[in-house]
Amino acid sequence: MSDFVQSLADVIPSHLRNEVERELRLGFHANRVKASADAQQIAVFHNANEAKAIEGVGQKIGSIPADAYHYWGQRLGYECWDDKQFMTEFFHQNPETAVRNRVKRTTVNGAIFSASGHLMT
Numbered sequence: 001m002s003d004f005v006q007s008l009a010d011v012i013p014s015h016l017r018n019e020v021e022r023e024l025r026l027g028f029h030a031n032r033v034k035a036s037a038d039a040q041q042i043a044v045f046h047n048a049n050e051a052k053a054i055e056g057v058g059q060k061i062g063s064i065p066a067d068a069y070h071y072w073g074q075r076l077g078y079e080c081w082d083d084k085q086f087m088t089e090f091f092h093q094n095p096e097t098a099v100r101n102r103v104k105r106t107t108v109n110g111a112i113f114s115a116s117g118h119l120m121t
Contacts, residue, residue: 031067035065035067035068036096038065039063039065039068039094039096039097040096042063042065042096042097043063043095043096043097043098060099061087061091061098061099062087062090062091062097062098062099063097063099064081064090064097065097068090068094068097069081072086072090
């Protein structure tokens with residue numbers, strides 16, 4: 001155990017150590033469950049609404065929760081988000097974060113129509 005962690009442990013009264021340990025474990029688990037639920041809600045939204053491409057930016061391929069972004073960024077370096085292989089594996093392991101409902105366009109005489117037949121502006 002590092003000196004810093006040991007000094008923190010020494011400050012906690014012995015009768016509270018088990019409660020502090022339990023809170024740290026459950027608090028972490030609660031955050032993890034909440035992040036998963038949030039990602040699933042975002043997935044429902046993205047699957048119900050078409051994701052449009054933004055000129056100069058490109059097509060949206062996913063919605064990364066902030067906790068996951070910073071967790072992996074700090075663990076592997078933030079350049080991991082530029083790595084296609086990492087992104088493929090991330091979306092495979094976290095399918096709720098991938099955008100699957102993309103705009104499908106049809107062009108007729110220069111007018112662009114969505115898959116539902118509506119004129120897109």
